[in-house]
Amino acid sequence: MAATHAGPSYMTIFWWLFVLTIIEVGVIFMPIAKVVIAILLISLAISKASLVAMYFMHLRFExxxxxxxxxxxxxxxxxxxxxxxxxHSAVPHKTADSVKVAPAAGPR
Missing domain, CATH: 1.20.5 (Single alpha-helices involved in coiled-coils or other helix-helix interfaces)
Incomplete structure (x- = not known):
């Protein structure tokens, strides 16, 4: 027999995930520091993962x-x-500007 749980429907969770995704897209275009954007995106991703784990994986009722x-x-x-x-931060990384390229040989 399947147990029933009182809680929001799957469509309610879907709409919450949709709203959080729209907020994520909006955060990317905000004129704030990249570190703040990264922290906001990670926070939103954790909240979305928590919603999925709690309701779609039924961990809330376990x-x-x-x-x-x-x-x-x-x-x-x-x-x-x-x-x-x-x-990762201790290793120097080469960028396209730091790589020296030999000049091309002219016609012979």
């Missing part, structure tokens, strides 16, 4: 143990990214 199992990889992935950022 026990705490299952929620912890689902959150643990998110925590470990975030930790891994922050641990690797110093390695």
């Amino acid at each position: 026990r705490l143990t299952l929620g912890l199992i689902a959150i643990t990889p998110l925590f470990l992935g975030t930790l891994l990214v922050f641990l690797l950022v110093p390695d």
Whole structure:
């Protein structure tokens, strides 16, 4: 027998996801610092992922143990990214302007 849960319908969640996506697109064009844009986009993405996990994956109605199992990889992935950022920023990156090209040989 299927259990029923009192909660918003799938269409309600769809419209919330749609609105958050429109906000994300709008944030990209805002005349603010890129760091602020990145923080806003990450926050919106986390909120959208939470909506999907809670309602479409039914984690809202599960026990705490299952929620912890689902959150643990998110925590470990975030930790891994922050641990690797110093390695990425320590390596000098070449850009198109910094690469020197030999002059083309003239006709012989």
